[in-house]
Amino acid sequence: MRDRSLAYTEAEDDLLVKQHSPLMSPLVWDLAHVGNYEELWVLREAGGITPLRPEIDDIYDAFKTPRKDRPSLPFLGPAEARRYIEGVRGRVLDVLDRVDLEGPSPLHRDGFVFGLVIQHEHQHDETMLATLQLSGQPGLVREGELPPGRPGGPDEVHVPAGRFLMGTDTLPWAYDNERPATWVDLPGYWIDRLPVGNAAYAAFIEDGGYDDQRFWTPEGWQWRQRKGITAPLFWTKDGGTWHRSRFGRTEPVPMDEPVQHVSWYEADAYARWAGKRLPTEAEWEKACGWDQVAGRARRYPWGESDPGPSLANLGHRAARPAPLGAYPGGASPYGAEQMVGDVWEWTSSWFQAYPGFRSFPYKEYSEVFFGEEYRVLRGGSWAADPAAVRTTFRNWDYPIRRQIFTGFRCARSELV
Numbered sequence: 001m002r003d004r005s006l007a008y009t010e011a012e013d014d015l016l017v018k019q020h021s022p023l024m025s026p027l028v029w030d031l032a033h034v035g036n037y038e039e040l041w042v043l044r045e046a047g048g049i050t051p052l053r054p055e056i057d058d059i060y061d062a063f064k065t066p067r068k069d070r071p072s073l074p075f076l077g078p079a080e081a082r083r084y085i086e087g088v089r090g091r092v093l094d095v096l097d098r099v100d101l102e103g104p105s106p107l108h109r110d111g112f113v114f115g116l117v118i119q120h121e122h123q124h125d126e127t128m129l130a131t132l133q134l135s136g137q138p139g140l141v142r143e144g145e146l147p148p149g150r151p152g153g154p155d156e157v158h159v160p161a162g163r164f165l166m167g168t169d170t171l172p173w174a175y176d177n178e179r180p181a182t183w184v185d186l187p188g189y190w191i192d193r194l195p196v197g198n199a200a201y202a203a204f205i206e207d208g209g210y211d212d213q214r215f216w217t218p219e220g221w222q223w224r225q226r227k228g229i230t231a232p233l234f235w236t237k238d239g240g241t242w243h244r245s246r247f248g249r250t251e252p253v254p255m256d257e258p259v260q261h262v263s264w265y266e267a268d269a270y271a272r273w274a275g276k277r278l279p280t281e282a283e284w285e286k287a288c289g290w291d292q293v294a295g296r297a298r299r300y301p302w303g304e305s306d307p308g309p310s311l312a313n314l315g316h317r318a319a320r321p322a323p324l325g326a327y328p329g330g331a332s333p334y335g336a337e338q339m340v341g342d343v344w345e346w347t348s349s350w351f352q353a354y355p356g357f358r359s360f361p362y363k364e365y366s367e368v369f370f371g372e373e374y375r376v377l378r379g380g381s382w383a384a385d386p387a388a389v390r391t392t393f394r395n396w397d398y399p400i401r402r403q404i405f406t407g408f409r410c411a412r413s414e415l416v
């Protein structure tokens, strides 16, 4: 993770201190923020060490200054930020040596506090990639090889009616919003075997999907009209062919990849056009990880083993989603593929607490976001690290957001 944080900030100072979009922080802010968070939680809270630089806490408190205002903060410059995070990391290793991971503190138990800062840094690595994509600067992001796609196969898989255990009580690094585990009874439904691909999405556009109000919610239609949205973010049409800009390069849109950079409103409109709907969060999670035969949930769709390169596209192996059908070995018990990795997937659900939720270790992690403002995203993208992805993991964002690496798949209720 640290190698990723450093790699994404291996650029000219100008690029690091500049704000590339009001939606994002300057890259160097993210870099020192991950170190400051690590200092707060591991050194101070878990290790009882006195603050190294208390005067910078306010600068790096994400709740004190919204992203759009961060360029005006007196944040550390690139060289100083690197020195600071290195100093923190050196002391973290001392704390790791003397903290009792079996002790009574819930912050220490099973290394939760280390899981907290590790996942936090990985999440910021993904945020930094989104910033680099918005910057339009070529040559900063590593590319890599992915397995080939696999055409054919059924469009949908069937999930029979029945109870499943949603969320977790046992995964040690799970966040408060994934807890407690709850039995949920669902009617039967069909869910797309794969995320919606660029070819299908282009067909929606060509069919006038963006111009037909019937497919859109009133809020979605208003947003689409006001912003003049006619295609996914970073797409342009050139001589009858769709192109996309990806990390500073323009290329034809690969029709066999999952669509990414669409808002919840676009995903929802597409689903209606296709005669379907977005899955609820519960439907998504059941299709992803419930093993009906064993009567238990899997950590990943394929089981408990770590996501190797033949199972899922995670951790920035390449700077894009893999072609559709690239991971037959990563299929879920119900046969759904590419649920983990490639693109985050919008669900129809608001980000809400599970029954019995208890805030831990602080309210600003999840609780302050609950309500009817944010939609839930599931599954992690190609840019997400395996440590911060699992069947139960919940992400959330505003329905208008498109800079994140997000796509979707559709579902439909079983006919009765």
Ligand SMILES: [Fe+2]
Pocket (backbone or CB within 6 Å): 033, 037, 062, 120, 124
């Ligand atoms: Fe953060």
